Every structure is written in C-alpha cells, then in structure tokens.
Amino acid sequence: MTTLDISAFKFKLDPTALQMALQEVKVTLSGYFYAVDFGPGMRPQHHRVDKHRRCSCYLGEACPAVQAVADYLRAGGERAPDPPPGYYPVAPVACPICGAATIFDNSLSSKRRGAGWRCTKGGAGHYWQAQVKVLKEKAAANPWIFPPVVVRGGRQINAWDGIQTGDQVLYSGVPK
Ligand SMILES: [Zn+2]
Ligand SMILES: [Zn+2]
Structure with a gap:
C-alpha cells in the first residue's frame, strides 16, 4: 500500500x-x-x-x-463537554464583554482558568471583566450564606431557590 x-x-x-x-x-x-x-x-x-x-x-x-x-x-457521536463558566480551553472566538476578536495571551493562562486571552479592543481588562462577571453570576446563583429551611410537599428541605408560595417556613435563612 x-x-x-x-x-x-x-x-x-x-x-x-x-x-x-x-x-x-x-x-x-x-x-x-x-x-x-x-x-x-x-x-x-x-x-x-x-x-x-x-x-x-x-x-x-x-x-x-x-x-x-x-x-x-x-452520525450521533458524543459531544465534547462544555467547559465550566470562566474556563477557556482556547481563546474565545469573540470577547464576551464587547464581541471583538481575541488573541491568545499565555501570560494570563492558568490551570484553573485555561487559556489566557486578551481582547483586541479592551486588552487584558476585558479578560478580567469576563472572569469577574462569571464570579458574580456564580454568587447570584447561590445568594444564601444559610438557605431557608422549609417544609415543601411534606418534606423538610433546604430552600436554595428561596421561599416559595405554600412553603411552611421553619427558618428564614441568611442571605449574602
Ligand atoms: Zn487540522
Ligand atoms: Zn472586549
């Protein structure tokens, strides 16, 4: 051959x-x-x-x-997993802050955040803004230091989604 x-x-x-x-x-x-x-x-x-x-x-x-x-x-092949928010396997196609093109910047790369990049318009500033945005979104997704404890549907649960109509509140929780 x-x-x-x-x-x-x-x-x-x-x-x-x-x-x-x-x-x-x-x-x-x-x-x-x-x-x-x-x-x-x-x-x-x-x-x-x-x-x-x-x-x-x-x-x-x-x-x-x-x-x-x-x-x-x-053909039904398995999809590659989505990286966690804030982790970049490669520099993104477009800056998540302003949409401009990005370039790979190894000085910003890290094990936890993946490939570093800078924005062609906003520089490294937009990289860090994007990271802060992810941290804020994570904090917003969990607004509790201690979640409320309620009885819902006959079961006692930690109400991470907050107190809902119909909940019997045992403990009102401590928000961040
Ligand atoms: Zn190729
Ligand atoms: Zn940008």
Whole structure:
C-alpha cells in the first residue's frame, strides 16, 4: 500500500481523496476537544478541533478535520463537554464583554482558568471583566450564606431557590 503524500490542504482541493480520507477517519473525545486521526496517509495525521469548529492546525476553520467532526456529530457521536463558566480551553472566538476578536495571551493562562486571552479592543481588562462577571453570576446563583429551611410537599428541605408560595417556613435563612 502506498502512503498518499498529500497535505490536508490538497484534500480540500480534491473532493474524491477527501471523501476517502473521511471514511477512514477516527474521531474521539479529548477533554473539551475532538481528536481527529486521519491515519498515516494524511499529513498532519492528528488534528484537534474545538467546539467552535476550529482546528488547531494551520488550516483552522478550513481544515477537513472540522468536516469530519461535523459528520461524526451528525452520525450521533458524543459531544465534547462544555467547559465550566470562566474556563477557556482556547481563546474565545469573540470577547464576551464587547464581541471583538481575541488573541491568545499565555501570560494570563492558568490551570484553573485555561487559556489566557486578551481582547483586541479592551486588552487584558476585558479578560478580567469576563472572569469577574462569571464570579458574580456564580454568587447570584447561590445568594444564601444559610438557605431557608422549609417544609415543601411534606418534606423538610433546604430552600436554595428561596421561599416559595405554600412553603411552611421553619427558618428564614441568611442571605449574602
Ligand atoms: Zn487540522
Ligand atoms: Zn472586549
């Protein structure tokens, strides 16, 4: 068997060869990414596609691996998990504060927050604003230091969602 000495870009221009490559392709989940293995006939063989349909190789959105992931999902393949709020597997497509493009900034990367990035308009300031926004949303989602204790539907519960009509209040809780 001859190895096709052909680049991913060539596949883009040769639909028949691309179709053959897509039949051989293996897509697996890798963290928050899709790992795409075209087999040894394709260079580069291994590709990593994020949830925003961008490949980490130089072809980016134009990479055939993006198409392979779309086919895999259409065939019922398992979706890559959503990262927790405030965690960035890669720099976001658009700044969550102003919508401008972002660029990767390794000096802001961390294990807990993932890939650092800065906004092309608002710089690192928008990165930190986005992180603060997430913290505020988390705090808003849990407004209690101690939640109310109520009897609801015949059961005693901690009312993290607050006191509702019809609750029998045993303890009114301490809000933040
Ligand atoms: Zn690629
Ligand atoms: Zn921005």
